[in-house]
Amino acid sequence: MHTRSEPADRDPDTSARPPLVRELLLVAGLFLVYKLGRLAANGHVEEAFRNAGHVWDLERALRLPGEGAVQSLLLHSHTLVQVANTYYATVHFPATLLFLVWLYWRRPRHYVWSRRVLAVLTGAALALHLLFPLAPPRMLPVAGLVDTGRVYGPSVYGDTPATDSMANQFAAMPSLHFGWALAVAVGLVVATRSRWRLLWLLHPLVTLLVIVGTANHYWLDAIVVTALISVAYAGLRLPGHAPVRRHLPWPAVAREAAVPAGAGAYASQALVSGTRTPPGYALPAQAPRAYARSGARR
Incomplete structure (x- = not known):
């Protein structure tokens, strides 16, 4: 007697899938806290520029490559700059949402794990935004970088931080653009079985080049968020399979x-x-x- 097996791309442990309505509220709450938290950290102009100078000096002391080296590659092509700006403006939220939806349906255990990691990472990042306001490199005169979003478009920010009511332009440290992209890639690498699954790591790599090349983030913003997500992964283990009783004839x-x-x-x-x-x-x-x-x- 043969029983129908689960599809290869679906987690048979569907009992790990939490209630849909509760998860919708939790994820919506996570995004709301993300937006409101960034707005709450607005202001602190002098402190943000002072911290930016410290970060720039620290990067030079650590002999990190200049952010301008990446931007100069983008500036060779008007189309390439616009593609990078569009990637920065449009991929961040949709990619994370699609990732969570797919995991919820196909890999319930991995969904719970990744959602917890994203929640912890976002909370820690918002705390740093409040404690360490940081002006991005596009605002730092000593960096000599171009605000590619404002010059070439499209841009997700207002003309000046004082008139921007939708985002906190001084929340550069750490970079949640890179942190969420890294969480998406790691989650998909762990949850899938394809021999090509390591290609998901291209998402955070491209994101890193985009956030640096568009002068929205420093290298250290990505390094700090990588340390934060590493701690989150170390403290939050992937839930094990629930015991399943084998059906016998x-x-x-x-x-x-x-x-x-x-x-x-x-x-x-x-x-x-x-x-x-x-x-x-x-x-x-x-x-x-x-x-x-x-x-x-x-």
């Missing part, structure tokens, strides 16, 4: 039921092969009569 169930606790392998073999049952053990009433007749003949 009726004769197999009868054979299992016929062996009392402690009968051992000898009694099990007696039922399967038809040999006489060991002394002190009797076949239960629900066992098939064929086994009893076979044992009696021997």
